Amino acid sequence: MSDPISSSSSFLNLKNHAKIKSWEWVGLLLVLACPWVFVSHAMLVNEIAITALFAVSLDLILGYSGIVSLGQAAFFGWGCYSAGLFAKLWMPDPIVGLVFSTFSGVLLGFVLSFTILRGTDLTRIMVTLGVSLIGYELANRLSGLTGGADGLQGVLMGPVLGLFEFDLIGQVASLYSVTALVLVLVLLRHLVYSPFGVGLTAIRDNRLRAESVGLPVAVRLVVIYSVSAGVAALSGALLAQTTGFASLDVFSFERSADVLLMLVIGGAGWLYGGVVGAIVFKLFQQELSSITPQYWMFWIGLLLVILVLVGREKLFSPFKRLMP
Amino acid sequence: MSDLPNVEIVLKASALCKNFGGIKATQNVSLALPRGARHALIGPNGAGKTTLINLLTGVLPLSSGRIELLGQDITHLSSSQRVKRGLVRTFQINQLFGSMTPVSTLAWVVSQHWGLGSRWWNPLGHKPVVLTRVDELLVQFHLTDVALERVSTLSYGKQRLLEIAIALACEPKVLLLDEPVAGVPAGEREEILITLGQLPMDVCILLIEHDMDLVFSFANRMTVLVNGTLLCEASNEEIANDPRVKEVYLGAEAIEGVTHG
Numbered sequence: 001m002s003d004p005i006s007s008s009s010s011f012l013n014l015k016n017h018a019k020i021k022s023w024e025w026v027g028l029l030l031v032l033a034c035p036w037v038f039v040s041h042a043m044l045v046n047e048i049a050i051t052a053l054f055a056v057s058l059d060l061i062l063g064y065s066g067i068v069s070l071g072q073a074a075f076f077g078w079g080c081y082s083a084g085l086f087a088k089l090w091m092p093d094p095i096v097g098l099v100f101s102t103f104s105g106v107l108l109g110f111v112l113s114f115t116i117l118r119g120t121d122l123t124r125i126m127v128t129l130g131v132s133l134i135g136y137e138l139a140n141r142l143s144g145l146t147g148g149a150d151g152l153q154g155v156l157m158g159p160v161l162g163l164f165e166f167d168l169i170g171q172v173a174s175l176y177s178v179t180a181l182v183l184v185l186v187l188l189r190h191l192v193y194s195p196f197g198v199g200l201t202a203i204r205d206n207r208l209r210a211e212s213v214g215l216p217v218a219v220r221l222v223v224i225y226s227v228s229a230g231v232a233a234l235s236g237a238l239l240a241q242t243t244g245f246a247s248l249d250v251f252s253f254e255r256s257a258d259v260l261l262m263l264v265i266g267g268a269g270w271l272y273g274g275v276v277g278a279i280v281f282k283l284f285q286q287e288l289s290s291i292t293p294q295y296w297m298f299w300i301g302l303l304l305v306i307l308v309l310v311g312r313e314k315l316f317s318p319f320k321r322l323m324p
Numbered sequence: 325m326s327d328l329p330n331v332e333i334v335l336k337a338s339a340l341c342k343n344f345g346g347i348k349a350t351q352n353v354s355l356a357l358p359r360g361a362r363h364a365l366i367g368p369n370g371a372g373k374t375t376l377i378n379l380l381t382g383v384l385p386l387s388s389g390r391i392e393l394l395g396q397d398i399t400h401l402s403s404s405q406r407v408k409r410g411l412v413r414t415f416q417i418n419q420l421f422g423s424m425t426p427v428s429t430l431a432w433v434v435s436q437h438w439g440l441g442s443r444w445w446n447p448l449g450h451k452p453v454v455l456t457r458v459d460e461l462l463v464q465f466h467l468t469d470v471a472l473e474r475v476s477t478l479s480y481g482k483q484r485l486l487e488i489a490i491a492l493a494c495e496p497k498v499l500l501l502d503e504p505v506a507g508v509p510a511g512e513r514e515e516i517l518i519t520l521g522q523l524p525m526d527v528c529i530l531l532i533e534h535d536m537d538l539v540f541s542f543a544n545r546m547t548v549l550v551n552g553t554l555l556c557e558a559s560n561e562e563i564a565n566d567p568r569v570k571e572v573y574l575g576a577e578a579i580e581g582v583t584h585g
Contacts, residue, residue, distance in 0.1 A: 017428075194443055202421050
């Protein structure tokens with residue numbers, strides 16, 4: 001009964017759609033090259049990679065699954081402090097610490113996912129914001145462990161893989177973070193095009209219908225919230241490990257809000273949106289704050305207003321046609 | 325499950341009741357659909373038709389009563405568990421995935437239904453059998469031409485067809501169609517009516533519809549609901565000639581049309 005011609009056409013369509021394109025490989029390689037190309041700006045590269053990873057974590061829940069969060073910094077902060085404490089109290093090996101922080105972030109995300117399963121966007125914004133504020137005050141209050149308002153100091157990291165010591169200009173740090181970013185992007189690139197990932201889009205588009213074709217919506221949301229928390233914790237851990245420091249601002253509201261801005265600038269619901277947003281945001285910050293140190297947010301605000309009012313599609317459609 | 329021996333009644337609902345506070349939305353409604361049924365559920369506005377669908381599919385919990393699918397009690401199963409067992413519905417107002425295409429929508433629903441929905445490494449449509457099934461559905465529902473377009477940009481009629489295609493992709497034993505041609509412009513109506521007429525006979529169908537032409541041409545038995553209670557259940561001819569139905573619902577012209585047409 002099935003028509004062989006149409007059969008092969010939809011087959012090819014989905015296959016081509018999901019295939020990792022050559023421009024994606026080129027992009028990932030360019031990102032990997034950054035620590036070598038911009039050696040003199042290694043710490044900035046490091047910071048951008050970490051922020052990009054953090055923005056990607058938010059994209060998983062906001063862009064793909066439609067879960068609005070204004071408290072993603074809770075997981076970032078958790079990853080940051082847990083990695084710092086792990087190195088200080090237990091083991092200075094960065095890779096082991098990174099794995100530990102990531103999985104503890106997944107666990108925290110699992111527990112907290114039950115707070116976002118029900119409710120509207122507004123209740124989710126409030127709950128996630130509340131959780132990050134709780135994290136902030138806990139880190140502040142438990143000063144015996146965290147150093148309180150002075151921050152967690154004296155985090156000494158061992159060499160990466162036992163071979164590469166973190167250097168002063170930050171080249172090893174930026175390589176370490178960029179490698180983590182690229183690995184996570186490759187993993188998530190598979191996830192978002194898989195049946196699991198498309199199921200998240202289905203939940204975002206129409207939760208009622210997703211449920212009525214037999215999708216266990218709550219289970220999927222718990223899983224993706226945990227994964228997202230793990231990625232956010234991973235990015236926080238990278239920050240603590242590469243700077244040897246954790247301060248209270250990792251939990252701050254501004255951090256959650258900034259990452260949301262980056263995602264909107266780069267494009268939510270697109271895996272590389274967080275990366276593009278982080279690059280644009282951080283470079284803007286770097287360049288504009290050297291010109292107008294106090295008012296650089298003015299330009300970010302203007303960019304946002306233009307993006308949202310004109311629409312990204314219209315602004316960037318010429319570029320879209322260039323990269324099929 | 326379809327080859328259970330000698331199960332005559334596929335869906336059996338007994339004495340369903342639903343109260344919203346003091347309001348009795350559904351009172352003591354029973355329904356039995358045999359294999360291959362083409363059964364219509366009719367009644368004036370506010371008769372409780374959609375409530376009954378919500379009770380059958382598990383969207384609303386029952387106040388009392390019992391529902392059996394293929395002889396098994398499904399009264400306490402969640403709606404997604406009922407879908408897995410073959411009780412699937414469509415919606416009166418389209419419930420689609422606006423940012424996807426018909427191909428990705430159907431490929432995902434088929435994958436999900438076949439238990440591939442939690443795979444996270446290989447892309448959607450990695451298994452050729454899924455795509456073969458998707459192509460059958462696209463052809464069956466006249467969606468091949470628009471297969472790669474964004475669902476939110478499809479014409480209303482095509483969206484209506486996709487609405488039903490999604491339900492059929494779940495391989496239903498019982499399909500509940502909630503006003504499938506409501507709001508469809510005349511030009512696209514015919515395509516939907518033909519598609520409905522060609523739905524496989526091993527699927528038993530409960531149709532809710534206000535369009536009496538469709539009801540009388542599609543169904544061979546019907547249940548009339550009034551104010552949340554069962555008024556009667558009978559064949560088309562009996563319903564058309566029942567004075568009580570005439571009184572509460574059909575109106576003289578409609579009956580005229582049926583008996584002469």
